Amino acid sequence: MTANPPDVTDYDPDSADAQPEGSLQALIGRIEAEIRELQFPGFSPDDALNLGLLLVELGKERNLPIAIDITKGEQVLFHAALPGATPDNEHWVRAKQRTAARYEVPSLLVGLRGRAGGGRIEDNAWFDQSRYAAHGGAFPVYVTRVGAVATVTVSGLPQVADHHLVVEAMRGVLGTSGSAAEG
Template sequence: MSTEDDIALVKRQELELVLPEFDEAVAFAIGASVRERALRDGLSLVVDLRTWDRQLFFSATPGTSSDNAEWVRRKINSVRRFQRASYRLVLERGEAPFPPQSGADPADYVIAGGGFPIRVPGAGIIGTLTISGLPGRKDHGVAVDALCDHLGKSRADYALSD
């Protein structure tokens, strides 16, 4: 699959993996499912779900560190500012830090996969589901899988190739 194809698929993910509602119960259900998968599959990762004004779910599995939480913070900032999945930024720009003229200080923003916008009909993007601990493409895939599972959609229809 070409980079252009990957970008088109990520855009489709962003537009179609829309939650009918997002509250504490939904955040817990999605976050708990990611945690269960991580423990079952032996994945070291952090999962964070939030609205822009507050964190609704956070979990870290064995093998993670405070660095993962810091990556999450920076991915959240990137999703919020650029209104797209952080992995789409990787595909569009590469993984080099934002240039100084962008005003996106690398201390607060990162181009790395794993931050996915939470979209609700009638409200737009209201928060993020963010994963850290795996390579960026896999972090992104864990987030997409979790949303597919929650929405009852086929993972295969939304999966990026390995």
């Protein structure tokens, strides 16, 4: 039921166990490379529909209990909940989406950068956990030479798996393999 590619770094932000040396920085580097790679030439409502439907297809093929959301500003362009998704997933979708929109980077990267600084962003009084979540699963939709214009969010799996499922679908829509970004 995992959405993780087999070559994903061993860093697990959900684990309290000791992490492999350098794995946090490796995962941050990988996500930064994904940002550079996953640039759309434009992003229309049809593009949002295609991306959302691909996520539904992947989720159904793998029997994943996920909620899927694509939002542009205040407009929801796509939203679906697959069997097994719960009302809690809706809370996580909104909180992760707000984080990715606010910082204009993937929500997983926001959380990882906090850890790289020696703590957790959630431990800062100014980080409102009732509105934001620095957990993986929300990725901005970047348009080349424009920047972030929307967000795509998945909730229902462990946060790194949510993130990787979004990346897989974005690559599918863009027709990229990710190999250039990983080198």
